[in-house]
Amino acid sequence: MSKSNLPRGAFNRANPNMPVIIVLLLIIAVISLLLCVGLGPVTVTPGNVAKILLSRIPAVGSAIPRSWERLDENIVLGLRLPRVCLGLIVGASLAVTGVTMQALVRNQLADPFILGVSSGAAATATLGMLFGVFAFFGEYSLSISAFIGSAVTIIFVYTISRVRGRVNISQLLLSGVAISMIMDGVTRIITLSAPNALGLHNAAFWMSGSLAGAKWGYLTLPLAVLLICMAVLMINYRGLNLLLLGDESAGALGINAGRLQKLLVLVGSLMAGVTIAVSGTIGFVGLMVPHFTRLLVGGDHRRVLPISALLGGILVVWVDVAARMLLAPEEMPVGILTAIIGGPLFIFLLKRGSRDKKGW
């Protein structure tokens, strides 16, 4: 990658124009929302989607002439819109979780799915669901049980792969694989031994992820967690940058590395947990999105965090459209598609990493 062929304009790697990029991505996100709400086995035109949405806004709503079918309105408001919004939130959370975990382990290959965190969350979530283990948490028991699973897995994988104060990348990836296999096994055993049918939330859901069946009620907690975690991370953006230099350098530059890493474990597992509780395992988003974000705007977390969130949301929404269109009327789990797209990128990064000996 030589200096001369860097992209020019707003997406200039050396001097990215952040306001322009953010506005551009917000516009793309809104357009994606309008298009994706309309796309599916039953297609609603973007114009009708916009009108249906506008008619729900109190002030301007009455001025919109009703020119759409009742069915369209039900599909848009009851099914698709919550699903697309959930896609945006889940995508953003997964991408930001990826960024968080990459700063924690100081490697671009970290992703909640690859490190087994998703499987850990899924296992405890299934456990909680079936046997009511975490029922005393009430309404949020599913999310909290998933959070516990993801926190335990992150801590476990992180501890295993830390050799003499440094995260060893092969240990990290291998322990991630081993733990996700163990946890997937646990999930399967739990679901197979389930006395009753688990409805939508069966093993397949947890292991391959889906946004089908999204309800408005699913959105609140993940959105709140995303906003809070995002704020925490943005406040600590300098610390995140410094952690990439290594613990020693970060310490010498005035960061309490140990404390910040604990914070990252908490933030990462919180986001992974509540996201996985509503969407199951959607892999590789946390790997792909930060990678492309860094190509666009470089490694500074002040830029990487917001851009990753926006790109992640847009990506998952479109992959979800593909998931419900490709084999229509059958639905594909969205996690299968992200794996098919993200897997090759992972292999590419792995090969590149071992060739350059950079970051290893």
Add this chain to the structure above:
Amino acid sequence: MTRLVIDNLNFSYDDTDAARNICLSVDKGEFVGLIGPNGSGKSTVLKNLYRALKPDSGKVSLDGDDLFFLSHKAAALKLGVVGQENDVPFDFLVEEIVAMGRSPHKKLFDIDNEHDKYIVHHALEHLGMANMAKRNYLHISGGEKQRVLIARVIAQECDFLLLDEPTNHLDISYQLQIFDFVKRLGVTALSAIHDLNMAALYCDRIFVLKAGEIVLQGKPEEVLTPENILNVYGVRCDTRIHPITGKPAITFLPSGKL
């Protein structure tokens, strides 16, 4: 005025003692060298000072304050470090890496302002790297990386530097440039140095470590004698005061000759 005092510092990795009863002090404006064979504990002592390692016992005070009771940030405002860790497996520009040196000066919501940019530019210019500001740190050479890290510690604007073999992997011209530069900054420095001739040229005082203990200390011409070097390193050499530098110049003797 004494700035740094290390009093009876001990550190061990698991069972093996890596630093034993280390006592040393550094006065204001001094350039103090730590020399010794590989594994003698030079890095270990420095790492204990910048808190990458936690000593088993001992006290360290910087300007009268107990160093280990300062917050990381307060310590980073006084103490700049150039360690041996210089790989960053992520996509950063050279100027972004240097700007990280400004971190301890920044409050929670501060972003980098014109003053910071000026300092970063200035630091790069000093090391002759102003034209590399927009280069990707991943794709520059090891020597260039080392100079970027020196620029970062300059941008940190502290008046006490801990240097852990700062000229490793550098061409001779850059080795001289970096030591000259640190001297010209007029800061106080404690540096682990691999090359004895470099240590002789730049250090005001030298401490010699062997197997985790300080075995010798003093001015370069007192410490760097053939007998001492034979004792510590096990090699024979000839030293004499060089007529131009006025410092000891060491010539190592191959075992076959003489």
